[in-house]
Amino acid sequence: MSIVTVQLGQCGNQIGHEVFSALCSDIRGTHGLCSKKENESYHDSCKERFFCEEESGVPVARAVLVDMEPKVISQTLSTAARSGHWKYNRHSHFCQKQGSGNNWASGYSVHGPRHKEAIMNLVQKEAEKCDRLGGFFTMMSMAGGTGSGLGAFVTQCLRDAFPTSFILNHVIWPYGTGEVIVQNYNSVLTLSHLYQSSDALLVHENDVIHKICAQLMNIKQISFRDVNQVIAHQLGSVFQPTHTAGEGSGYSRNPLGDLMETLVPHPEFKLLGLRNIPQMPENSLPYSTFSWPGLIKHLRQMLIANAKMEEGIDWQVRPPPPGSSIPSTNKPLHFNTSIANLVILRGKDVHGVDLGSFQDPSLYTSWLNPQDAFSAWKTPRAFNKYEKSASLVSNSQFLLKPLDSIVGKAWNMFASKAYLHQYTKFGIQEEDFLDCFTTLEQVISSYTNL
Amino acid sequence: MTQSVVVQVGQCGNQVGCRFWDLALREHAAVNKKGIYDEALSSFFRNVDTRSGGNGPDIYKGKIRSLKARALLIDMEEGVVNEILQGPLRDVFDSKQLITDVSGSGNNWAVGHKIYGCQYRENLVEKLRKTAEHCDCLQCFFIIHSMGGGTGSGLGTFVLNLLEEEFPEVYRFVTSVYPSGEDDVITSPYNSVLAMKELNEHADCVLPIENESLFEIVNKINQMINSGKLGSTVKQNSLVTSSAGSAKTLQEKPFDAMNNIVANLLLNLTSSARFEGSLNMDLNEISMNLVPFPRLHYLVSSLTPLYTLADVNVPSRRLDQMFSDAFSRDHQLIQADPKHSLYLACALLVRGNVQVSDLRRNIERLKPSLHFVSWNQEGWKTGLCSVPPVGHSHSLLALANSTCVKPTFIELKDRFMKLYKKKAHLHHYLQIDGMEQSCFSEAISSLSDLIEEYNDLDATKGGPRIDPSRLKIAV
Numbered sequence: 001m002s003i004v005t006v007q008l009g010q011c012g013n014q015i016g017h018e019v020f021s022a023l024c025s026d027i028r029g030t031h032g033l034c035s036k037k038e039n040e041s042y043h044d045s046c047k048e049r050f051f052c053e054e055e056s057g058v059p060v061a062r063a064v065l066v067d068m069e070p071k072v073i074s075q076t077l078s079t080a081a082r083s084g085h086w087k088y089n090r091h092s093h094f095c096q097k098q099g100s101g102n103n104w105a106s107g108y109s110v111h112g113p114r115h116k117e118a119i120m121n122l123v124q125k126e127a128e129k130c131d132r133l134g135g136f137f138t139m140m141s142m143a144g145g146t147g148s149g150l151g152a153f154v155t156q157c158l159r160d161a162f163p164t165s166f167i168l169n170h171v172i173w174p175y176g177t178g179e180v181i182v183q184n185y186n187s188v189l190t191l192s193h194l195y196q197s198s199d200a201l202l203v204h205e206n207d208v209i210h211k212i213c214a215q216l217m218n219i220k221q222i223s224f225r226d227v228n229q230v231i232a233h234q235l236g237s238v239f240q241p242t243h244t245a246g247e248g249s250g251y252s253r254n255p256l257g258d259l260m261e262t263l264v265p266h267p268e269f270k271l272l273g274l275r276n277i278p279q280m281p282e283n284s285l286p287y288s289t290f291s292w293p294g295l296i297k298h299l300r301q302m303l304i305a306n307a308k309m310e311e312g313i314d315w316q317v318r319p320p321p322p323g324s325s326i327p328s329t330n331k332p333l334h335f336n337t338s339i340a341n342l343v344i345l346r347g348k349d350v351h352g353v354d355l356g357s358f359q360d361p362s363l364y365t366s367w368l369n370p371q372d373a374f375s376a377w378k379t380p381r382a383f384n385k386y387e388k389s390a391s392l393v394s395n396s397q398f399l400l401k402p403l404d405s406i407v408g409k410a411w412n413m414f415a416s417k418a419y420l421h422q423y424t425k426f427g428i429q430e431e432d433f434l435d436c437f438t439t440l441e442q443v444i445s446s447y448t449n450l
Numbered sequence: 451m452t453q454s455v456v457v458q459v460g461q462c463g464n465q466v467g468c469r470f471w472d473l474a475l476r477e478h479a480a481v482n483k484k485g486i487y488d489e490a491l492s493s494f495f496r497n498v499d500t501r502s503g504g505n506g507p508d509i510y511k512g513k514i515r516s517l518k519a520r521a522l523l524i525d526m527e528e529g530v531v532n533e534i535l536q537g538p539l540r541d542v543f544d545s546k547q548l549i550t551d552v553s554g555s556g557n558n559w560a561v562g563h564k565i566y567g568c569q570y571r572e573n574l575v576e577k578l579r580k581t582a583e584h585c586d587c588l589q590c591f592f593i594i595h596s597m598g599g600g601t602g603s604g605l606g607t608f609v610l611n612l613l614e615e616e617f618p619e620v621y622r623f624v625t626s627v628y629p630s631g632e633d634d635v636i637t638s639p640y641n642s643v644l645a646m647k648e649l650n651e652h653a654d655c656v657l658p659i660e661n662e663s664l665f666e667i668v669n670k671i672n673q674m675i676n677s678g679k680l681g682s683t684v685k686q687n688s689l690v691t692s693s694a695g696s697a698k699t700l701q702e703k704p705f706d707a708m709n710n711i712v713a714n715l716l717l718n719l720t721s722s723a724r725f726e727g728s729l730n731m732d733l734n735e736i737s738m739n740l741v742p743f744p745r746l747h748y749l750v751s752s753l754t755p756l757y758t759l760a761d762v763n764v765p766s767r768r769l770d771q772m773f774s775d776a777f778s779r780d781h782q783l784i785q786a787d788p789k790h791s792l793y794l795a796c797a798l799l800v801r802g803n804v805q806v807s808d809l810r811r812n813i814e815r816l817k818p819s820l821h822f823v824s825w826n827q828e829g830w831k832t833g834l835c836s837v838p839p840v841g842h843s844h845s846l847l848a849l850a851n852s853t854c855v856k857p858t859f860i861e862l863k864d865r866f867m868k869l870y871k872k873k874a875h876l877h878h879y880l881q882i883d884g885m886e887q888s889c890f891s892e893a894i895s896s897l898s899d900l901i902e903e904y905n906d907l908d909a910t911k912g913g914p915r916i917d918p919s920r921l922k923i924a925v
Contacts (some may be wrong), residue, residue: 010729017835069730072730075726098452098589101732102734102739143737175810177813178829180735181738181797210806214805221805320799412825415918418742418794418826422741424705437921440924441920443919
């Protein structure tokens with residue numbers, strides 16, 4: 001089954017490019033560490049999911065690139081083509097001249113309706129090229145104007161046009177100390193709208209990835225490219241083919257569907273966080289060895305203690321004692337309660353790994369059976385030169401604090417009415433803002449009371 | 451890619467404008483090695499084939515034939531414009547882009563605004579329409595003028611009004627040179643305050659500049675060069691005051707060096723819209739992020755570094771120094787001290803080989819020493835453009851919406867009141883058709899209101915921070 005990617009705005013397009021690059025370089029590599037047959041199967045599955053064939057033999061990404069100004073798209077297209085290993089379809093992009101000016105209202109109320117037909121036509125064309133459409137993967141940031149505003153509009157259109165398809169939104173949360181002054185407004189508007197039309201939101205926070213680059217990857221002068229490459233690695237570790245139904249079964253034919261099924265049992269809870277270990281500079285890889293028990297132990301503690309990366313994990317945090325039903329206010333501080341978790345393992349000796357520690361009922365809320373709340377996908381095929389790689393996609397309180405912080409700052413600004421005239425001139429009124437705040441306070445409340 | 455049109459009005463406006471085109475050509479020549487007319491060039495220049503007398507259609511692709519500035523040169527006396535047309539830039543403009551007269555405005559805002567405004571209205575509209583038609587997607591008008599005289603101040607603000615009426619969707623960024631205390635034009639306070647009212651009501655963004663600050667910066671640079679304190683030699687073409695082509699330290703005309711600074715300001719402001727980068731910052735984003743309330747649209751700017759040393763190695767310390775300098779009092783283009791005022795918003799546009807981690811590190815470092823308004827504690831707008839300015843490996847433009855503009859306005863009001871109380875020189879204005887006493891009282895009232903708004907904001911500074919309580923949700 002194939003996934004159609006929609007890259008929106010500067011961020012969406014820059015990251016999208018790195019993702020396809022990472023996927024392509026992974027399947028081209030000879031580091032699979034598995035049988036030839038397995039490798040070929042992996043190769044074919046990935047190709048079918050993300051690329052389509054052209055006469056020239058160069059794989060063409062199944063993607064639509066959208067931006068309201070031309071510079072980023074033209075750069076993305078040319079950089080991809082220059083690689084020689086993959087490229088974008090040169091017709092699958094839509095751009096304008098003016099940009100959205102970091103204005104959500106401009107992206108949503110002006111550009112959206114104006115360009116709906118053209119953009120949806122491109123999406124339709126890509127969807128038709130798929131033998132079986134597995135769903136849509138949209139990539140955007142929520143701080144700016146295009147990715148956020150136009151992204152929210154396009155997601156709505158996708159939902160209307162493809163009511164039975166899965167839609168997964170990859171959303172970048174901006175640095176806490178600003179990249180854009182109105183980023184909190186744009187974020188609140190985006191998240192509340194996406195919550196209505198999307199199936200799930202997979203989140204990456206710039207602050208977190210930046211720390212990973214600084215502390216784990218040892219990069220001195222971190223550029224956005226470095227940040228994007230880490231994100232691409234993490235996304236690749238989730239979306240490359242895996243066996244979802246145990247050893248011996250083929251690679252999953254419905255990756256997005258499987259993801260939604262395991263992780264989003266209730267429409268009120270759609271925020272997914274992602275952790276991937278180990279993470280290190282490429283030249284350190286040959287000198288490092290890992291054991292699965294070690295990796296699993298770290299990953300579990302990262303989940304429980306809400307650690308953003310492998311360094312600095314708080315080992316004091318423990319799950320509440322079993323048996324008692326404790327109201328969430330009495331649960332140990334800093335303990336991260338989960339609704340559902342998915343662990344994805346790639347690499348050597350993967351099938352013997354014991355994941356019982358993740359099935360501990362005390363990790364989860366009481367409303368799902370722990371067997372249903374936890375899933376594991378495995379593949380012996382190693383990913384991106386890591387001999388062993390473990391990823392955790394979690395629907396838990398991971399994003400509660402960051403969300404609360406964004407809503408708090410936005411509310412603070414809203415109370416002073418600053419910048420509102422910039423939104424009202426494009427049709428987003430104060431009542432619209434209030435609705436969005438209400439929606440998100442509801443989400444915060446739901447996650448808090450797990 | 452979008453286009454911008456520069457409207458230069460009056461002597462000051464045209465002299466600064468002339469420097470701007472000079473430096474813009476130099477910048478593009480340094481970047482555009484192949485001589486192909488590209489999108490970056492098209493933001494400020496048209497490409498025409500002059501063999502057909504400049505009447506042929508614009509050439510959108512291919513080799514550069516003849517570049518024409520997207521500009522309108524307006525002056526009510528001929529001296530300055532004629533000089534431009536006889537100088538090295540004569541081929542960049544053509545006669546259809548000029549509006550001139552002979553007698554000047556006599557340093558009288560009313561003459562510029564009411565008399566010439568009326569007289570040239572149709573001509574202006576026609577020429578503006580023509581320039582706009584040559585643009586595929588016109589995003590912004592840049593007006594360059596001074597506030598103290600008659601033409602730049604009066605006719606300049608008339609044009610501002612006109613632009614709002616005829617092109618309401620296009621942004622209006624105004625670069626205004628404010629008169630200094632020792633200005634030799636006695637009526638400059640009147641002209642400035644009358645113009646301020648227009649700026650308050652019709653401009654999207656104003657970048658105020660004071661001659662005193664420019665002068666101090668030029669002096670500082672000259673001192674540095676002449677004192678020989680610097681270990682290595684200064685790269686001549688990297689001076690924020692230098693011109694294209696020649697590498698002269700001695701400026702032939704005293705205002706050239708100062709005007710180059712303003713020209714560089716405009717180049718840096720538009721750099722991220724013209725060139726690529728990892729975090730683009732377009733002109734509409736500047737307006738969106740830096741103007742929280744419609745009337746508070748005055749942005750204090752600073753440019754660093756003022757020069758680079760020939761030593762190409764750039765340790766982070768030097769990079770960090772660039773950020774520190776951007777917030778120091780002596781790098782601001784008006785007499786202001788941002789560190790002791792209240793920031794509503796701040797934008798940092800970095801050019802060259804600077805990455806997001808450098809930006810983050812410096813923001814974290816500088817934040818504690820700056821006071822931000824309570825509802826925008828972390829309000830920074832940042833942009834990263836990969837192409838550095840000529841002669842530099844990196845540079846920074848800081849734009850601040852801050853209460854540090856207040857002293858400039860208060861002084862202006864004081865100077866105005868000194869004259870107005872005595873009714874000095876008023877008759878020169880009131881005798882003009884369309885001018886009444888109420889024009890003056892409305893103008894000073896508009897300025898007073900603006901000062902009050904800044905005062906109110908300052909009053910919140912340092913006070914206890916009480917965050918408004920959040921919405922409560924029924925569980």
